[in-house]
Amino acid sequence: MTLIVNGEEQEIAAATLADLLSALDYEGEWLATAVNGELVHREDRAAFTLGESDRIEILSPMQGG
Amino acid sequence: MLKLYDTWVESRLLLGTARYPSPAILAEAVRRAKAEIVTVSLRRETAGGKAGGAFFDLVGDLGVRVLPNTAGCHSVREAVLTAKMAREVFRTDWIKLEVIGHHDTLQPDVFGLVDAARILTGEGFQVFPYTTDDLVVAEKLLEAGCKVLMPWCAPIGSAMGPVNPAALKAFRAHFPDVPLIVDAGVGRPSHANTVMELGYDAVLLNTAVAGAGDPATMAEAFALAIEAGRLAHKAVPLEPRDMAVPSTPVIGKAVFA
Numbered sequence: 602m603t604l605i606v607n608g609e610e611q612e613i614a615a616a617t618l619a620d621l622l623s624a625l626d627y628e629g630e631w632l633a634t635a636v637n638g639e640l641v642h643r644e645d646r647a648a649f650t651l652g653e654s655d656r657i658e659i660l661s662p663m664q665g666g
Numbered sequence: 667m668l669k670l671y672d673t674w675v676e677s678r679l680l681l682g683t684a685r686y687p688s689p690a691i692l693a694e695a696v697r698r699a700k701a702e703i704v705t706v707s708l709r710r711e712t713a714g715g716k717a718g719g720a721f722f723d724l725v726g727d728l729g730v731r732v733l734p735n736t737a738g739c740h741s742v743r744e745a746v747l748t749a750k751m752a753r754e755v756f757r758t759d760w761i762k763l764e765v766i767g768h769h770d771t772l773q774p775d776v777f778g779l780v781d782a783a784r785i786l787t788g789e790g791f792q793v794f795p796y797t798t799d800d801l802v803v804a805e806k807l808l809e810a811g812c813k814v815l816m817p818w819c820a821p822i823g824s825a826m827g828p829v830n831p832a833a834l835k836a837f838r839a840h841f842p843d844v845p846l847i848v849d850a851g852v853g854r855p856s857h858a859n860t861v862m863e864l865g866y867d868a869v870l871l872n873t874a875v876a877g878a879g880d881p882a883t884m885a886e887a888f889a890l891a892i893e894a895g896r897l898a899h900k901a902v903p904l905e906p907r908d909m910a911v912p913s914t915p916v917i918g919k920a921v922f923a
Binding site for chain 2: 607608627629631632633634635638639640642643658659660661662663664665666
């Protein structure tokens with residue numbers, strides 16, 4: 602399945618958002634996720650089914666002013 | 667003490683966490699500033715999430731409250747989504763709301779700012795809006811539910827200091843009961859001191875400390891300047907006069923001629 606992860610197109614076999622994070626080795630309570638411009642809470646990732654060409658944003662804390 | 671929404675703080679210096687030479691120097695600057703609030707951000711994480719995790723732990727070790735920002739957002743939609751993602755990560759309803767209108771000046775898009783503020787306060791956020799010194803925009807932000815205002819004193823990172831003191835004075839006078847934090851454009855402790863003398867409640871800065879030759883010492887200098895400005899405001903400083911006024915009494919002066 603083709604997914605756009607943080608702006609990069611990738612071919613990944615992942616049924617759910619939780620599967621995707623696991624496949625890409627994303628791990629940590631500090632991650633926030635959104636799919637197609639909508640927040641997906643961490644507790645909803647396992648049940649969130651991904652579709653072809655979904656746009657996934659995975660953000661984490663950074664320094665800021 | 668200063669009340670920001672439902673939180674009381676002693677320190678009137680809010681410190682950004684970006685551009686420090688090292689994490690250790692950032693931590694030392696926060697300590698010497700006696701800051702109780704630091705700003706943080708969110709960015710795309712590379713696979714593994716290790717960089718974000720290290721910073722998350724560092725901030726946790728600082729023992730301060732975090733104020734996440736929406737820096738870099740140029741639309742209401744981006745800013746609102748970033749705010750929601752920040753709440754997910756940092757578990758706080760606080761958000762420093764930035765909706766940027768210009769790439770070069772980083773001037774806020776005040777129309778988008780008001781729209782985003784209204785959406786976010788409706789969803790339970792406690793919004794700290796980065797705005798200009800425009801009084802009408804500020805009124806709209808208050809109507810949108812903001813209980814703190816953060817006018818700039820000059821463009822972000824410019825280090826110019828208060829370029830329009832008259833506007834800042836009018837802003838303070840117009841909103842006597844709203845916590846006002848000068849955010850952006852401060853370059854030196856004297857700038858922070860000036861806005862505190864004008865009656866502002868606090869100052870938020872980043873580059874002026876992080877970009878100094880000795881950030882930790884500069885952080886302490888800012889803290890002292892802010893405290894001095896606060897005391898001076900409470901003491902009611904003299905207004906400037908056009909003509910000289912002798913400080914030594916002239917009554918009883920000897921006449922030698």
